[in-house]
Amino acid sequence: MPTERERRFVGLRRGQLIFALAFVALTLLMLSMITSETRWVDKTRLFAQPRFWPAVALGGMALMGGLHLYRLPWRRITRYDVWETQKWLMVVEYALWFMAYVLLVPILGYLPVTLIFAPALSWRVGYRSPRMIGFSLVFAVSVVILFKSLLAVKIPGGAIYDYLPGALRSFFIVNF
Amino acid sequence: MDLLESAIKILARWDVAMALLAGSVGGVLIGAIPGVGPAVAIAILLPATFSMDPIVGLTVLLGIYGSSMYGGAIPAILINTPGTAVNALTTYDGYPMTARGEPRRALSLAYSASFFGGIFSVVCLILFAPVLAKIAPMFGSREIFLAALLGLILVVVAHRGQALIAGALASFGIFIQTIGLEPVKYSQRFTFGQDFLSGGINLIVVVLGLFALSQAFVLLTSEDEKIRLTKLRGGMFQGLRELARHPRVASVSAGFGVMMGMIPGVGEFTAQFMSYTYAQRSSKRPEDFGHGSSEGLIAAETSNNAVPAAAMVPLLALGIPGEALTAMMLSVFYVHNVVPGPGLFQNKMDFVVALYLALLILNVLVLIFLLFATNALIQVVRIPNRFLGVCILTLSFVGVYSLRNSATDCVMAAGFGVLGYILKRLSMPVVPIILGMVLGGIMEVKLRAGMARVKEPLDFIDRPVAFILFLAIILVLATHFRRVWLDRKSLKEAEWQSKQRSTSFGKMLLRRRNSLSMERGKLARARRLTWYRRLMDLF
Numbered sequence: 001m002p003t004e005r006e007r008r009f010v011g012l013r014r015g016q017l018i019f020a021l022a023f024v025a026l027t028l029l030m031l032s033m034i035t036s037e038t039r040w041v042d043k044t045r046l047f048a049q050p051r052f053w054p055a056v057a058l059g060g061m062a063l064m065g066g067l068h069l070y071r072l073p074w075r076r077i078t079r080y081d082v083w084e085t086q087k088w089l090m091v092v093e094y095a096l097w098f099m100a101y102v103l104l105v106p107i108l109g110y111l112p113v114t115l116i117f118a119p120a121l122s123w124r125v126g127y128r129s130p131r132m133i134g135f136s137l138v139f140a141v142s143v144v145i146l147f148k149s150l151l152a153v154k155i156p157g158g159a160i161y162d163y164l165p166g167a168l169r170s171f172f173i174v175n176f
Numbered sequence: 177m178d179l180l181e182s183a184i185k186i187l188a189r190w191d192v193a194m195a196l197l198a199g200s201v202g203g204v205l206i207g208a209i210p211g212v213g214p215a216v217a218i219a220i221l222l223p224a225t226f227s228m229d230p231i232v233g234l235t236v237l238l239g240i241y242g243s244s245m246y247g248g249a250i251p252a253i254l255i256n257t258p259g260t261a262v263n264a265l266t267t268y269d270g271y272p273m274t275a276r277g278e279p280r281r282a283l284s285l286a287y288s289a290s291f292f293g294g295i296f297s298v299v300c301l302i303l304f305a306p307v308l309a310k311i312a313p314m315f316g317s318r319e320i321f322l323a324a325l326l327g328l329i330l331v332v333v334a335h336r337g338q339a340l341i342a343g344a345l346a347s348f349g350i351f352i353q354t355i356g357l358e359p360v361k362y363s364q365r366f367t368f369g370q371d372f373l374s375g376g377i378n379l380i381v382v383v384l385g386l387f388a389l390s391q392a393f394v395l396l397t398s399e400d401e402k403i404r405l406t407k408l409r410g411g412m413f414q415g416l417r418e419l420a421r422h423p424r425v426a427s428v429s430a431g432f433g434v435m436m437g438m439i440p441g442v443g444e445f446t447a448q449f450m451s452y453t454y455a456q457r458s459s460k461r462p463e464d465f466g467h468g469s470s471e472g473l474i475a476a477e478t479s480n481n482a483v484p485a486a487a488m489v490p491l492l493a494l495g496i497p498g499e500a501l502t503a504m505m506l507s508v509f510y511v512h513n514v515v516p517g518p519g520l521f522q523n524k525m526d527f528v529v530a531l532y533l534a535l536l537i538l539n540v541l542v543l544i545f546l547l548f549a550t551n552a553l554i555q556v557v558r559i560p561n562r563f564l565g566v567c568i569l570t571l572s573f574v575g576v577y578s579l580r581n582s583a584t585d586c587v588m589a590a591g592f593g594v595l596g597y598i599l600k601r602l603s604m605p606v607v608p609i610i611l612g613m614v615l616g617g618i619m620e621v622k623l624r625a626g627m628a629r630v631k632e633p634l635d636f637i638d639r640p641v642a643f644i645l646f647l648a649i650i651l652v653l654a655t656h657f658r659r660v661w662l663d664r665k666s667l668k669e670a671e672w673q674s675k676q677r678s679t680s681f682g683k684m685l686l687r688r689r690n691s692l693s694m695e696r697g698k699l700a701r702a703r704r705l706t707w708y709r710r711l712m713d714l715f
Contacts, residue, residue, distance in 0.1 A: 010337030060347030
């Protein structure tokens, strides 16, 4: 049965203790490095010291993060916390998908990679119908035309475009 | 009058007109899709607006900000899911109306109320602009520092029950902002000898990670929901007539929206809460609230739409954003070397009025669009969650990569995306990190400049505005600590009561039996005593 303190806690229970512990540990690590990673300049007032604001920020993190950890109604890591951590790690896969997309664009070009990425990710998350794969292809083409061809945002042309013949090469580099 | 003319001249361009149209329609669409929201859209579009004129770029972003709440009312009313976070209160009275077969009336009333709120706040602020132009120059370095500090404190204490972690995350935001080359003494801070950290961590990278990528991760790992939409028949104009029957609720709610929007860190939720409470208390039928009350719907929608224009006040007049969306807009100003603050009101007043006029036109465009296109628009609610996740992840690439064509930025954005996902899973606030980053930078610069002329600590607050701001900070902190103390007291009482309470069912029954028998025994003894006395009285 949950205690009164647990019942009044704002937010979900699972993962809270692990997050608070990691936050405080990171803060203490940064605080321990403050003298090597920032400078104290002689004949300079406190508020103008390069170390002043990192110290204020890390002090705030340590104080409030520490108090948050102290005020947590749980003191033991349960299996639910471990499951929640596993859930956090699962999204790293999608972060890797994103990074693969980023790294492939300068090589294969924005349009080809987007045409592969959107349907492939749709497939990965469980869409198998030709209708959804078709939607993802249409979406991929629309995004490239809107941002690269019309709004001309800064995305470099793919290295693969160098193999295209003269006029087509510059057309692809500029538009796709 | 000259001011108005020059403001109209700024707006009378085809690209501004296109931006207004794109912003208004795009904002409504984004608002209508649950799970996207204006923060994600603005974060993705920010780098694309850098190549535009400041007025064009800001009009698009303002359009999305201002019109997303109109769109957010659609799923809130039809499927009981708010399109944007601020439409949560709309579900209280909007959905019950749909449930009893009045979706058209609810939507029409929500649009009309939103329109009134938007127009009311813009008119108020256009009238208020000359006063602001006089007040803004009173803000020097110390006042701006104190106003930024007040904004940060308000953001932290607004998260009731989570103030400690909100404060820790705001401090984390300040810490991120300090990473890189310190601009005055040219020393490295927490760069760990890495070149890519020397330039610091870009705000847009953090914003894209915390808002767009984290939302994509949330959607990609969630399940698709089956949505059943109610068919809408008939016109959408009845809401305007119904709104005219509640002028008091509408104007008071809009007034709350304007006031709360102007205070950094407060925003829509407080405005809605105050308006809704006022409307309920002053209503002849308070029992209808939460069960499809038209007054409740008006209060919720009017107040939240009055906020965007008002939220631009601290940003334009002082250069202090009060929330995440205006913080993102600040970066558009900086990219174009337009520095918001007192100088903007003195030197570029026409630009400020042009922005307000753009908001005015935007509200009209959105209302016209919604009155005629709602039937087609409601279909966007059907887009499946995981497919939306795919779309947001694809679009986030444009946002991050087009900034500097840097893969390192993308790695950092992905890292912040995972952090944002964790914070969302834990129901922790993300906004304090962004505001910590923006306001931390402002506070560092202004405190250094302000302290240069201060000999004694009390000199820092010897000017009237600085003193008022200092008092406001003390008041906010005192109120917060009082609330914390009262919460603690009530927790202790509840804990004491639960400690005394028996949790054993057997013991409880035993005590109950004893108590009953004692009561019965008392009654029996009293009855016998009465009879005995009566008997004795006979003799």
